[in-house]
Amino acid sequence: MSAETNGPLGGAEQTFDAGLPQRKRVAVAWHTLFLASTIIGVIALTALLYTVINQSFGLVAVQNRIEPASLAVDGVPLAQLTQEQYVAILQANLSPGVFRRYDSEQPFTERSRENLYALVLERVVQPRYVKTWPLIAAFFDRAAIETEVARDFPGAKLVFRSWVTPDFLRSPQASAPELAGVRTAILGSLWTILITILTALPIGVGAAIYLEEYARASWATRLIRTNITNLAGVPSIIYGMLGLAIFVRGAEALTSGAAFGLADPTTANGRTILSAGLTLALLILPLLIINAQEAIRAVPRSLRQASYGLGATQWQTIWRHVLPSALPGILTGTILAISRAIGETAPLVVIGASTFIVVDPNGPFAKFTTLPIQIYQWTSRPQPQFRNLAAAAILVLLALLLTMNTSAVLLRNRYSRRA
Amino acid sequence: MGVGMTAAAAGTPEARASHEARPAHPLQRRRRPGEALIQGFLAFCGVISIFTTLGIVFVLGRESLLFFSKPEVTLAEFLLTTHWQPAVGEFGIWPLVSATVLTSLMAMLVALPLGLAVAIYLSEYASARARNLLKPIMEVLAGIPTVVYGYFALTFMTPTLRTIFGANVVEIYNTASAGLVMGILILPLVSSMSEDALSAVPRSLREAAYGLGATRLEVALKIVLPAALSGLAAAVIVAISRAIGETMIVAIAAGAGPNFTLNPFKAAETMTGHIVRISGGDLSYDSLDYDSLFAIGMLLFLMTLGLNLISQRVVRRFREVYE
Structure with missing residues (x-):
């Protein structure tokens, strides 16, 4: 560009040059602002993970009702006693009624040593977590915590505890935070999802095939398409209300299992895994259809034309050529x-998932709880120990979701490499 | 897939006649009941989304009407008061x-x-x-x-x-x-x-x-x-x-x-x-x-x-x- 005063632009360069530093300053300021916003997003994610992990591990002050040391027999510590000695301890410390109840559930003579030991710990030693501290405090305030425990809870022992343990995954829900686990919640989640997949996958893929391969441009097709877009924007809680009115209440005989003679019609109600699975199926159907449509649309036309050219019918073409090539895309969408x-x-709370389930769900007509419901319920409890449990359950849920999303991404990458 | 064969394999005189007469109508579309059935099912899948919307409107509408028909409630109270x-x-x-x-x-x-x-x-x-x-x-x-x-x-x-x-x-x-x-x-x-x-x-x-x-x-x-x-x-x-x-x-x-x-x-x-x-x-x-x-x-x-x-x-x- 010319620097002369009377250049081809008649002096416009000078105005241009004079304004330049100012414009550059503004540009840098905004650039920083845009970058800062993005970093705030990253910080938010970090803070969220930090909160969950901070609460999932930490120190607990354990106070035993009866010290295990005082239960030692002839110098042999509690953990190494024989079956008969455990039974004797139970008999000595439990009321006769409770003792008989356990015996009638499963006779003591038939119980394993581990089972008896767990029972002694649960009913006799009764460890209670009187106070908990999160991970960061456990690292940096250890001394202060130790003095606090010595002052406020004499007799309590300070131990480091991970709230996510194999026991946490294996034990059912319990009212005591020391013993509670997510086994029933995980099983409930899996059962519900199974029902959801079995109903939503065929219907969703079927609808997508219809819209992409069969439907002609007509008002009815437009209506279906618009409708699916709108359904995708309906809040999930509304689906819960739909499920409550239709599956739980309207089709109670079917969803409670009473119609199949699988449940007692007088006590059974429709708040079952089947209702939950169907409700979630309706919820994800729009998403599934939209994803499957995209996958089917991505199959090249030439593939279909080659198949038609060889004399295949429309369904043969779809079943043998379109679907197999769209399958990875459909699967990715389904996993998401x-x-x-x-x-x-929210929808499961509305249709009435129970929060306190100690028995494994055994089929579609069982009462149930799921992982998110368990998290919600523990989070709303006032005692801090339940916050730790909720954090541990969140870790389990996030691990589950991460596994699924990773497999979806791997599937997508493999697919896009081949295409 | 055998579905397309049913009409031709039925063996009735009409079917055979139409089969033999095919060269005369090369562009006639053969009827395939199996294909039609599948298409019907797929269309039904597509329509389920419409049913979902209708279900939502019906359920919410019916219960809301029940709510507003109760003597304790009026629409004006619902929309205008703050308790x-x-x-x-x-x-x-x-x-x-x-x-x-x-x-x-x-x-x-x-x-x-x-x-x-x-x-x-x-x-x-x-x-x-x-x-x-x-x-x-x-x-x-x-x-x-x-x-x-x-x-x-x-x-x-x-x-x-x-x-x-x-x-x-x-x-x-x-x-x-x-x-x-x-x-x-x-x-x-x-x-x-x-x-x-x-x-x-x-x-x-x-x-x-x-x-x-x-x-x-x-x-x-x-x-x-x-x-x-x-x-x-x-x-x-x-x-x-x-x-x-x-x-x-x-x-x-x-x-x-x-x-x-x-x-x-x-x-x-x-x-x-x-x-x-x-x-x-x-x-x-x-x-x-x-x-x-x-x-x-x-x-x-x-x-x-x-x-x-x-x-x-x-x-x-x-x-x-x-x-």
Whole structure:
């Protein structure tokens, strides 16, 4: 560009040059602002993970009702006693009624040593977590915590505890935070998702095939398309109300299992895994259809034309050529939809998932709880120990979702490499 | 597949005649009942989505009508009064609506500027490497279940707010904490929708502006942003609709109990929070409580549906079509 005063632009360069530093300063300021916003997003994610992990591990002050040391027999510590000695301890410390109840559940003579030991710990030693501290405090305030425990809870022992343990995954829900686990919640989630997949996958893929391969441009097709877009924007809690009115209440005989003679019609109600699974299926259906449509649309036309040219019928073409090439895309979309369903809480609360389930759900007509519901319920409890449990359950849920999303991404990458 | 053969293999004289006469009508379409059956089933799958919508409208409408036909309730009271206390027969929707508006407003204050800035950064500034790093982070944020955000609001955001503004000002349950965290939840939605809109603007527009000596910022704000306005507006509207329907964060962190207040540091219950709390207990069918939930649900459905329809209209009517 010319620097002369009377250049081809008649002096416009000078104005241009004079304004330049100012414009550059503004540009740098905004650039920083845009970058800062993005960093705030990253910080938010970090803060969220930090909160969950901070609460999932930490120190607990354990106070035993009866010290295990005082239960030692002839110098042999509690953990190494024989079966008969455990039974004797139970008999000595439990009321006769409770002792008989355990015996009638499963006779003491038939119980394993581990089972008896767990029972002694649970009913006799009764460890209670009187106070908990999160991970960061456990690292940096250890001394202060130790003095606090010595002052406020004499007799309590300070131990480091991970709230996510194999026992946490294996034990059912319990009212005591020391013993509670997510086994029933995980099983409930899996059962619900199974029902959701079995119903939503065929219907969703079927609808997508219809819209992409069969439907002609007509008002009815337009209506269906617009409708699916709108359904995708309906809040999930509305689906819960739909499920409550239709599956739980309207089709109670079917969803409670009473119609199949699988449940007692006088006590059974429709608040079952089947209702939950169907409700979530309706919820993810729009998402699934939209994803499957995209996958089917991505199959090249030439493939279909080659098949038609060889004399195949429309369905033969779809079944043998279109679907197999669209399958990875459909699966990716399905996994993403399913991971949305796994995290859903509101609709299940509305259709009435129970929060306190200690028995494993044994089929579609069982009462149930799910992982997110368990998290919600523990989070709303006032005692801080339940916050730790909720954090541990969140870790389990996030691990589950991460596994699913990773497999979806791997599937997508493999697919896009081949295409 | 044998389905196509049934008509020809039936062996009736007519069928054989038509089979033999085929060369005379080479373009006649053969009837295939199996194919028609499959097509019928697939069409049924497509129609299920219509049934879902009809089901929602029917269920919400019927129970709402039941609710308003009760002698204790009038539509005027529902829409015009400011006390929601079913126990004493007061059904004014405003405390629930005000809390919903308040949390959504807080969420928008966070999500709109941040989401838009993230979108501009990712689409106009970021290098391919930065984008590959940042986009998955936004996707992870979008994939985290809302109940986890609720936990985050209660155990991180609320204590933080209480430290900053003082524990006597900020209640343990408050709409500010729920709203701010909801903003973080909606941020990825806004940023990904906006980014799609921005990157749909053709390169030639940007290059023309650069050619005239515009800085990167001027291109982004004065050329790309106006060109993508319809998409951005749609993103904003969808985000508002999402905020209104968001449930678990407010159910956990905003408070239990309707409260007509505009103070974001006080506890208040939103429409969705109320539905979850009441239906979480043992709710008997056909009670006034049960029906009232569906009236709230109807209002919620109409609000979100209205917003979604507006957003689709905005996209259709104001979209700049290039080439």
